[in-house]
Structure formats: C-alpha cells, structure tokens
Amino acid sequence: xxxxxxxxxxxxxxxxxxxxxxxxxxxxxDVEPRTLLVQYIREQVGLTGTNIGCxxxxxxxxxxxxxxxxxxxxxILAVQADGSDITTIEGLATDGQLHPMQQAxxxxxxxQCGFCTPGMVMAATSLLxxxxxxxxxxxxxxxxxxxxxxxxxxxxxxxxLAAAKAGAPA
Amino acid sequence: MIPAAxxxxxxxxxxxxxxxxxxxxxxxxxxxxxxxLLPLMKLRLAQPSMLIDIGxxxxxxxxxxxxxxxxxxxxxxxxxxxxxxxxDQHAPLLKHAASHVGDPxxxxxxxxxGSISHxxxxxxxxxxxxxxxxxxVAQGPNGTRQIAATDFYEAFLTNTLADDELLTEIRVPxxxxxxxxxxxxxxxxxxxxxxGVAAWRRNGDAGIGLVNMGSTPILATSVASALAGGAxxxxxxEQAVAEADPQADLNASxxxxxxxxxxxxxxxxxAAGS
Numbered sequence: 001x002x003x004x005x006x007x008x009x010x011x012x013x014x015x016x017x018x019x020x021x022x023x024x025x026x027x028x029x030d031v032e033p034r035t036l037l038v039q040y041i042r043e044q045v046g047l048t049g050t051n052i053g054c055x056x057x058x059x060x061x062x063x064x065x066x067x068x069x070x071x072x073x074x075x076i077l078a079v080q081a082d083g084s085d086i087t088t089i090e091g092l093a094t095d096g097q098l099h100p101m102q103q104a105x106x107x108x109x110x111x112q113c114g115f116c117t118p119g120m121v122m123a124a125t126s127l128l129x130x131x132x133x134x135x136x137x138x139x140x141x142x143x144x145x146x147x148x149x150x151x152x153x154x155x156x157x158x159x160x161l162a163a164a165k166a167g168a169p170a
Numbered sequence: 171m172i173p174a175a176x177x178x179x180x181x182x183x184x185x186x187x188x189x190x191x192x193x194x195x196x197x198x199x200x201x202x203x204x205x206x207l208l209p210l211m212k213l214r215l216a217q218p219s220m221l222i223d224i225g226x227x228x229x230x231x232x233x234x235x236x237x238x239x240x241x242x243x244x245x246x247x248x249x250x251x252x253x254x255x256x257x258d259q260h261a262p263l264l265k266h267a268a269s270h271v272g273d274p275x276x277x278x279x280x281x282x283x284g285s286i287s288h289x290x291x292x293x294x295x296x297x298x299x300x301x302x303x304x305x306x307v308a309q310g311p312n313g314t315r316q317i318a319a320t321d322f323y324e325a326f327l328t329n330t331l332a333d334d335e336l337l338t339e340i341r342v343p344x345x346x347x348x349x350x351x352x353x354x355x356x357x358x359x360x361x362x363x364x365x366g367v368a369a370w371r372r373n374g375d376a377g378i379g380l381v382n383m384g385s386t387p388i389l390a391t392s393v394a395s396a397l398a399g400g401a402x403x404x405x406x407x408e409q410a411v412a413e414a415d416p417q418a419d420l421n422a423s424x425x426x427x428x429x430x431x432x433x434x435x436x437x438x439x440x441a442a443g444s
Contacts, residue, residue, distance in 0.1 A: 002180050004180055004181070004182030004186075004226075016178065032175070033175075033176060033177070033178035033221070034172055034173045034174070034175055034176060035172070036172060039172065055171050055212070056209055056212070057205065057208075057209060057272075057275075057276060058360065060273070060275065063275055066278075069249075069278040070274055070275045070278060071275050071278050071279055072275045072276070072279075075204060075205055075208050075209065075276075075279070076204065076208075076279065077178075077201075077204065077208070077221075079178055079180075079223070080201075080204065080223065080225055123274065123275065126274070127274065130274075141359075142274060144273045144274070144359035144360050145272070145273025145274055145275045145276065145360055146273075
C-alpha cells in the first residue's frame with residue numbers, strides 16, 4: 001500500500017508498490033505511476049479476459065468491478081486502484097459453473113464476435129446490483145456505456161432481462 | 171495509450187494537496203476520478219509532471235443541507251449526486267443533469283468537483299450549476315473563499331482558481347419548488363451534448379444555462395430578462411444565443427447550434443412551466 005503523502009518519482013526507474021485484490025486473490029506488484037489499471041490487469045496479473053477497445057472510456061470493453069461497481073479500467077491508474085477489490089470476467093464463474101449472466105448471454109445469443117462481451121457482462125451484473133428488477137428501458141440506459149458492433153443490442157438486452165428474472169446475483 | 175511519465179503523490183488531506191500545489195504550481199495537476207484528466211493525458215493534451223491524487227479525501231464527499239443551500243463536497247461522485255434524496259427534494263435539476271453525465275461507469279468514478287473545475291463548456295454540470303446560481307468554495311493556503319459560478323469560468327477549460335487553490339464545495343440554492351427541465355441533444359447515448367439547456371422557472375424568475383454554446387458554459391440572461399419582462403416562451407427562446415458564442419466542430423455548424431439552442435430553450439421553458 002502507498003503511504004499518504006509519500007512521493008514517487010519514476011526518474012531512475014522508481015516504481016510504486018500496490019496491492020489489489022483481484023477475483024479474491026491478493027496481488028502485490030511494482031508499477032510505474034502511469035500504468036493503467038487495464039494494462040496492469042492484463043500484463044502484470046496476466047488476466048486477459050478484460051479487453052482494451054477504444055482506450056478512451058467510450059466503448060466499455062475494459063469494464064471491471066471496482067469495490068462492487070462497474071468502472072472503465074482504461075481510465076483508471078493502477079495506483080488509484082491500490083487497496084481496492086477488483087472483479088474481472090474471470091472471477092464470475094464458480095466451480096466451472098458459468099455465472100447466471102454468462103449463461104443468459106449464451107442462451108439468448110447475446111454475443112457474436114465476443115469482443116465486447118466481458119465488459120458487457122460486467123456492466124450488466126453491476127446494473128442488476130443497483131436495479132435488481134430492471135425494465136427493458138433500464139437495461140438499455142444502464143448499458144449505454146458499452147458498445148457492441150455485432151448484435152444490435154437486442155439479444156444482449158434480452159439476456160440481461162432473462163438473468164434478472166433468474167435472480168442473477170451481481 | 172499510456173500517459174507520459176509523471177511523479178505521483180497521494181494527498182492525505184486538503185491542506186497537503188494545497189501545499190503540494192503551492193510547491194509545484196502549474197506543473198502539478200490534481201486528480202480525483204480522473205475521467206476528464208486521464209483522457210487528456212493519454213492524448214498529451216495535458217502533460218503534468220506531477221499528479222496529486224486527492225481521490226481518497228473522503229471528507230470532501232458529502233451532500234448536506236445548509237440553510238437555504240445544498241452543499242456538495244467536491245469529491246462527490248456523479249453517481250451519488252444522481253441518487254441523492256436530498257437533491258431530489260431541493261435541487262432536482264442538478265440530480266437529473268448528473269444522471270446524463272457520461273455513462274454508469276463514468277458516473278461511478280467522476281466527481282462533481284472535477285467536472286466543475288475542468289470547466290469544459292460541453293459538460294453538463296458547469297452549465298447546470300451556473301443556471302442554478304451556484305457558488306463554489308475554494309480552499310487555498312490562506313483559507314477559503316466563495317466564488318460565484320458567474321465569476322468562475324474564464325476561458326475554454328480554464329477557471330479562475332489560483333494555482334494553489336483546491337475546489338472543495340459546490341453550493342446550490344434550494345430550488346423551492348421551481349419547475350425545471352434539462353434538454354440534452356446528442357447523437358450517441360453517452361456523448362457530450364451537441365447543445366444542452368438546463369432551465370428552471372418560478373413565479374416569473376428563471377435561470378437558463380447553455381451547454382456547448384461557447385468557450386465557457388453560458389448563462390442565458392437575456393432569456394430570463396425577456397421572461398421577466400412579460401415575453402412569451404417563444405419570444406424569450408429567440409434570445410437564447412444573445413450571450414453565446416457557438417463554435418463549429420465535427421458535430422455541428424454555428425448555424426445548427428444556434429438553431430438547436432433556440433429550440434431546446436423553448437422546449438425547456440415549456441417543460442419547466444411558469
């Protein structure tokens with residue numbers, strides 16, 4: 001953990017030690033202050049399910065949960081996430097069983113190429129955490145931060161509604 | 171895209187952040203949610219040599235009643251503004267406008283103080299707080315001062331805070347039952363407004379703020395004066411661009427923005443009632 005008021009310079013290769021819980025496991029690494037959270041998750045922790053899409057906080061492909069809420073990990077520095085509890089797409093399935101949201105995406109054909117899917121599923125589970133029984137309009141508005149270029153969104157919306165009906169936990 | 175290298179320090183208090191700002195001046199930038207600053211840093215449009223992280227100053231995250239005002243801590247996230255019962259009761263226009271900022275993920279991180287101090291004319295909250303007659307509180311090495319929203323926005327992405335001042339609070343007068351409307355016109359769900367209008371009306375008084383109609387957020391005082399002078403909504407809305415200086419960009423020409431501002435102002439005034 002970073003101590004308050006402690007200054008880190010990167011001149012001469014100094015880096016910052018951060019500790020983050022990811023999918024229940026504690027990770028401690030040295031990072032350069034400018035490291036993005038998504039880059040840290042993919043390249044240092046080695047979890048590549050979280051995608052980098054637009055890299056401008058528009059497309060939502062990099063969505064993960066930070067302390068239980070959906071965030072865009074391309075627009076957060078790893079040092080800002082120090083001490084937080086992160087869940088990525090790899091953390092949803094338990095004991096080989098897909099999370100109900102993943103299952104609903106599969107059953108409702110909520111994906112085609114699949115690139116947006118990890119971010120879409122993480123945004124959708126965060127949405128149900130806030131609105132457990134959403135209307136179709138709630139789902140459409142709740143997923144406005146995630147772009148899909150294949151499905152036309154219809155089946156994604158159906159999947160989220162189906163998961164809500166099945167009582168999917170966040 | 172990865173930002174250029176910088177030094178990083180996590181401030182433990184507002185005083186520490188202010189002292190660091192005093193030490194490093196223009197080379198340092200404050201970061202809270204980072205949702206305005208980091209995109210600029212990735213594009214090298216901002217290249218601070220030091221980031222002072224104020225994101226953990228949780229004592230600056232609050233929404234509370236203070237006499238005839240609602241006081242909102244600068245570190246309060248858009249998500250918390252959007253879901254505040256107190257704002258629902260006393261400043262529903264601001265609560266509603268916050269729900270239009272970016273998308274849910276952005277609202278989970280972005281803060282009202284960050285959005286205000288970024289001073290982007292295309293952002294929803296600067297123009298909305300301007301319309302509401304808000305006051306901003308800044309803390310510097312010699313204490314705090316209040317800045318009227320009308321004196322805060324100096325130029326494009328430029329506010330009147332000193333280099334060693336930190337925005338700590340946004341004070342919004344209670345709306346006292348005023349009718350209100352927020353009109354945001356954009357092409358994609360999560361985008362910045364091509365033009366936006368935040369308006370309230372109560373017993374002949376009105377406040378109208380324009381989003382993306384100049385290099386700063388615009389207070390459309392001529393519209394309010396016209397209404398106070400007995401003009402119809404249609405006549406008053408024709409004055410929408412009197413204080414504005416719209417610019418052309420990829421999304422809209424000056425003529426189109428002018429047209430939109432008048433139409434959206436009329437709609438907002440109609441929806442806000444008298």
